[in-house]
Amino acid sequence: MLQSKANWKFTYDTNDDYSNVFSQLSISSLTERLLVKRGITTIEEAKSFLNPKSSQLHCPSLMNDMEKAVNRVKQAIENGESILVFGDYDADGVSSTTVMIEALRELGAVCEYYIPNRFTEGYGPNENAFKEASKQGFQLIITVDTGIAAVHEAEIAKDLGIDLIITDHHEVQEKVPDAFAIVHPKCSPSYPFKELAGVGVAFKFAHQLLGYFPKHLLDLVVIGTIADLVPLLDENRVLAYDGLKAISATNRFGIKALMKQCNMEGPVTEEDIGFLIGPRINAVGRLQDANVAVDLLLTKDPEEAKELAAFVQQLNQERQKVVSNITKEAEEIVEKEAEMNKNVIVVAKEGWNEGVLGIVASKLIQRYQRPTVVLSINPEKGYAKGSARSIDAFDLFSNCMTIRDTFVHFGGHAQAAGMTLHQADISVLRTQLNQLASEQLTDEDYKQVLTIDEMVTIDELSLSLIKEIEKLAPFGMGNPKPLFHVKSTPTEIRQLGSQQNHLKLSFEQQTTKLDCIGFGMGELFPIIGPHSEIDAVGELQINEWNGKQKLQLLLKDLSIKQWQLFDYRGSKHWQKQIEPSFLETSLAICFQSEVNQSFPLDLNPVQYDNYFIDQGDYSYITDLFIMDLPASFEQLENVLSSINPKRIYACYRLQNDDQYFHSFPTREDFKWFYGLLLKRKYFDLEKDTPKLAKHKGWKVEKIQLMIKIFYELDFVKMETGKIIPFSKPSKRDLTESTLYQRKWMQSKIEAKLYYSTYKELKEWFDNHLHVESSLKEEVSYGL
Template sequence: MLQSQANWKFTYSDSDNDIGLREEFSLAPVTERLLFQRGIVSKEQAEKFLHPSLEDLHDPVLMNDIGKAAERVHQAIAEGEKILVFGDYDADGVSSTAVMLEALRELGADCTFYIPNRFTEGYGPNEQAFRKAKTEGVDLIITVDTGIAAVEEAEIAREIGVDLIITDHHEVQEQLPAALAIVHPKCSTDYPFQELAGVGVAFKFAQHLLGYFPKHLLDLTVIGTIADLVPLVNENRVLAKFGLKAISQSNRPGIKALKKVCKIEGDITEEHIGFFIGPRINAVGRLQDADMAVDLLLTQDASEAEELAGFIQELNLERQKIVADIAKEAEALVEAGDTGEHVIVAAQEGWNEGVLGIVASKLVRKYDRPAIVLSINADKKQAKGSARSIDAFDLFKNCMEIRETFTHFGGHAQAAGMTLPVENLPILRNLLNDAAASKLTEEDYKQSLTIDSTVNIEELDVSIIKEINKLAPFGMSNPKPLFHVQAKPKEIRQIGSQQNHLKFSFQGEQKIVDGVAFGMGDLYHKISPRSTLDVIGELEINEWNGKQKVQLMVKDLAVNVWQLFDYRGSRHLSKQIPLELFQESLAVCFHEESMEQRVPAEVKVSLYSEDKLSYWERVNIDSLILLDLPERLDDLEHLLSRLKPDKIFACFYEKDGHFLEVLPSREDFKWFYAMMLQRKQFDMKKELDLLAKHKGWKQEKIKFISEVFFELEFVKIEDGLLKTNPHPAKKDLTEAPAYQKMQNRLEIEKTLYYSSYDELRAWFDPFMEKSGSPKEEVSHGL
């Protein structure tokens, strides 16, 4: 067996297949099932999902305070007042700033923008920035993607005589700022959709300000909508779908320059934004002022765009190195046990605040725990950083329950930012660990994979994947479908410069589908090439030299039956089985002379004995390495029945196997006895070699025949001289102990050493049956 790394949730049944949409939309059964999984069960719902329309977007006027906000903006433009767009330093905040600026400039506004420095100012509006804006003649501040928690800053704005309009989408806290207007979906009871990104809210405000639908802003809007990981349903799906078309065709020099440094050819997908464009825009604000990213998106100069994009590319490479270094240090703290058992709270001086969210995400993926990563400022005696969580632990809710621990706090269920006094670090660690310990079970810490469908290798083809891709863009609340495939790999091999990935060829009855498992190279020696694998993955189209093929991107895998690894006859086990696997397995031999042969010196080999079985049972052996053949099959049967390991490595090696020599036939015995009756005696010392050459027999065969006749008292042996017994009792050859021993040995070799893989596995099977069921979570009839 091989346990999956995640909990598998099979949330479908055969009845999901037929919801009456297949014929209407010419869908394959698997696509219809995917729609059902997403709650789409009517033709109207399917039409909107499969064919999104800009007409499906809600009227901005339904948003609270948007009329009041627009009236104040138009007044400012009419009176020549200076407007400041106050943004945020992430991809959502940068694209929100760009959208609002472009709309205001189109209206003729005197406007500029301000994004706080992550390191000197922190997140969100601040008093110093507001007072500076006032001295520069700003009369109106519009926040984008920020501001909903700026209670004190709103008071400052009122005090200094600056009107404040807040547009935001973050979680609403206990007290709302006393701003002139708050344009926020979650503060708008009449607005039908609550989950817009910050840029989505800015786009809606821009639409209301302009008085028409601004298609030309969709290429900017899609960046924050996808990069900020909001649910890609309802309005977000429409904005993302049309935004991807817009950004793919965009003539903005900044977009073109970004595509070039990201090496994106053709249409831009949600994955391009999520893994290439978004991280590069984020890198600017993580390491310095984010102004450059706004300038890149809005510049009309191609050469300036290329220069800015090149610099941003360099920043992103620097960011990657910084993340790797901090992650290594944070992991060392975790391994040392200094960060908490249930919730990781890692803090250290000198860590770059801008990348701590990425580091926290890495810790969550590696340790399956919520993680808070903080940089300590010794001068200010404060810790500041970011947090990421697991599905089962609502970070926002649990941190709000201990809000007094923080100086500043804000975020979502799965991500948050915070500042707190250094002396509160132990308090934070203890309180969150207590909360997690009381609320979470062991299974909650394990990542969950929700499987959309089980598919057969034979039904996979490029056309099916193209149809499934009609459900794109994929993201939160519309994840890329995960499929369960059960198949035997025709080939498994390690790939990558560090051999840390796996490449599969899965064999169906008539088809072969390739699979790639990134980061799973360490499982190579734990998967028997003959095992049937249960694989969870995403389906993609791999195109090479103009030819398209189905490819399975493996996210997790398991082997749900015991595994047999066949290394019989191998003289180089240490090259085939890595030392770590030897050390985590029980290596057993049945003969003392086998204990120091063919295994690394660091490996402890145990000699089989009945006394040791009870101890081996108690320590729960998962992996068993058998180094030699037993004297009796009963011993091996007893060992297997008691231990029932998940993996058996059959490493039997016979230097002088007897089975191929063949047990002497009865005709051979008759001939030899007839010779003895005729000659009366045979001198083993003088005549053994002559007889062996005459008959073409090995000397051991003659010695064996002689031993059998001696045990049956057909002959006497004195000093190597065989003489016939004139009056022998009638006995069968099988009564001789030597004959019985040879038969037993040959049966062992035939069963365990010279059998085929399938024959050997069939012999092991009866002793390997286990009670219980797989750990994967199964629901809805599966």
């Protein structure tokens, strides 16, 4: 048995049939079901989804104030007015700024850009920046990816005589700024799609400004669209789909240089944007001014592009080190203050870089599965500022809004937030959030939720099927990469990586082989039995190596529903396979008074005796180590009736003189040997034993055992090294011999528990687990 780390949410129904709906598409039933799960139920919707085209985009003029904003920009260009593009410091803001600058320059505008410093100015437009812009002669400011909350700053712009055009996509606040124009899909009742990224809105504005569809800007649009985690549906799907093609073939020097720093080759995917390009652009604004990132995307000089890309790479490496150091320090605080952070983690320290605290919070959630707030303390100003991330079951925004008075500033949504509060209120915040979480959440709520799309059998998988599923890409928010459930017994289990921290499983069915890779899951290796049926959840993909393509499942989680048997019988090195982390809930049991083997890993075995059942509560035991063979089946059955283990480890081995299974004589052996004794009248132990052993092919121990049993039953007597049979012994059953019964029982135990196959041993345990009482082995009496 192995518990999954996440909660699995099954959404599939294998009885659903959509073949009549999508028959024209010539796609698999699996892909049909995946389309329906994405809300696609008609043939027209399916065609549009599987073949995104720019013709599916909505007309930019449907946005409120679009024409007004375009006319104002054209007027500024005609009059030679200076235009300032005011952006944001993340990947969406940087790409939005670049799109707007490119469009304006193409029209001949006199323009510059400005991105506020995260550390000195914070997010969004600010009064000082607008006043400085006025001093420098800017008469028109266009915000991109920001501004919808800049109510005060809009008033400042008006007082300064600056026309302010806001293009944004963030949530609209209670009050809308009094700007010259607001180009925002959520402020536009007639615009059909509300979820564009900031760069998507900027692109729409550029489209209307230029008077044609600017394909050459799509390589920029895809960066912000994917990096900002907007739903990849409707227009975003088209922009991301076409954008990935565009960036794969880009001639933009800055992007090409950055891709080279990322060692990217071949077509660019959404993962490349999300995990390579986006984080590097974000790293600039996390550590310093984001201007370098905009310069990188704008430059027309290949040498400058190389230098800027190298600098961005350096900043990203520095960002990774900063994140790693802060995460380590934060984990130490969490471990030290475990009880205080039982339901919600709130950690704070002086000197932490504010720009990376969101990443740190995400890493803490991955490890602890708790809502997390990470704060940097500024002792001079007496406040703490930071970021928070949450789990699915805890709405961070609504809960924090119930304690809004605790914050100086607060904003965000259900899963992420930013905040500023007085240093003295950190402990108050921790207490309040932990109390709210304790009232709302159960233990299961703290586990990640994996939504599983379909269950597949290995023999139905093929390279062509996975390529068909990949037509649902690009994947992201609103269109997650589908998760599949596979159930099978592995043909191979091993660890990978220099630190053995990755896991590889292989499943085979008929002629199909599926490799499963679990990154960071190597610790599960010791607790996965080689014969266990595994439920695995992951993403189907094609692994290509040296020109060969193979089916692969990228593991997200796994579980084993049945108890597991680990067969270490006869092994002297089984200890190396044991994971020390679960020894706290393990029990090692010994049945013999003296066991001739050492016990590593601090197992501290318990000696079985008549009071075993009464002496302790073993209900907490998950791992049972059986260190030697019992004297009777009843002993082991009593142990199993008291324990409900998830894993049983058969760790026993036999000494050479204990192998009664191979040396125990049959009744016919006893009859023949006693008949020989009666015929010969004596048996010389020293001379005749080796002769008889050779003649019959018996072990010497077998002959010695029969003689001892004969002696115990008064069938023979001993005289100076010779065995003399009684001519008329009393009639007694062999079973009247205590030695016979003990050795007979031991041979049965060895046959069943030691020399049996894995399957036979597993079946024996299956039949005796959770049994309150058990019958003793029947004994056959007589010769």
